[in-house]
Amino acid sequence: MQNNNSTIKLLSSETLSDSWGELNKVKFEYQLKDGTIQEQTREVYNRGNGAVILLYNTTKKTVILTRQLRIPTWFNGNTDGMMIEACAGMLDDKNPEECIRIEAEEETGYTLSKVEKVMEVYMSPGSVTEILYFFVAAYADTMKTSEGGGAENEQEDIEVLEIPFEEAKAMITNGKIKDAKTIILLQYAQIHGLV
Structure with missing residues (x-):
């Protein structure tokens, strides 16, 4: 293209x-x-385009993130290869909203009633064609319909994390969160007072 x-x-x-x-x-x-x-x-x-979402709870002041192996980071000094990130996935011929609803349910176990697209970002424009569609969505405990953890047929082994928003922000500063899409969404949440 x-x-x-x-x-x-x-x-x-x-x-x-x-x-x-x-x-x-x-x-x-x-x-x-x-x-x-x-x-x-x-x-x-x-590698195709993708979508990412930050699930936030205004009442509990928490966000849902995931933890999973990202082998390229291991090659560049990330000792265990694990990354804490916002839920994301490839579009695979789906529209971004449809994709992110499916990914959120597969990875986090939350069935979302409403998602909001907030931006589109080229994540590495010097070498990668990918546009990432960014979403946010409020979640409640009643929306938890499964354990999440990812799709078995995609060899995913995803840990679902519910983290206080202030702690998630601190994890950017202390280096526990190094994923660009997640940092962007956490900063978006802070700027727009979502949590």
Whole structure:
């Protein structure tokens, strides 16, 4: 998928890997502000788009987060490879709202009555095509319809965490939460007084 921007001309695209996502080596021409043409080569990873949600409880002043293995972080110094994050998943040809409702139920066990889309974010625009759709939703104990923990057929082993909002914010500062999407949503919750 590409955009028809007159300042960019795709010269070639070579597939380097087509497993979980597609990694391409692309060569293109780019017209600079002064009108000169520059040829560049980059690697572009297309893994699809995703959605993420922060579940919050105004009365209890808590949020629902998950803890699971993220093996790429282990390769970059995260000793046990575990990450604390907001619930998220790939769209897989679903619309973002449908996707996040399904993911929330699979991962956290909460069946949500209302979700609110708050933004769209390119998470790593220098190399990854993915747009992540950000949602928030109020939750109550009565919405807990299963244990959660993820889909077995997706090899997920997810721990569901109910954390006081103030503690979750402190976990950003002390390094226990290092996931960008989660930090963005926690900051959104604070700015907008959700919790």
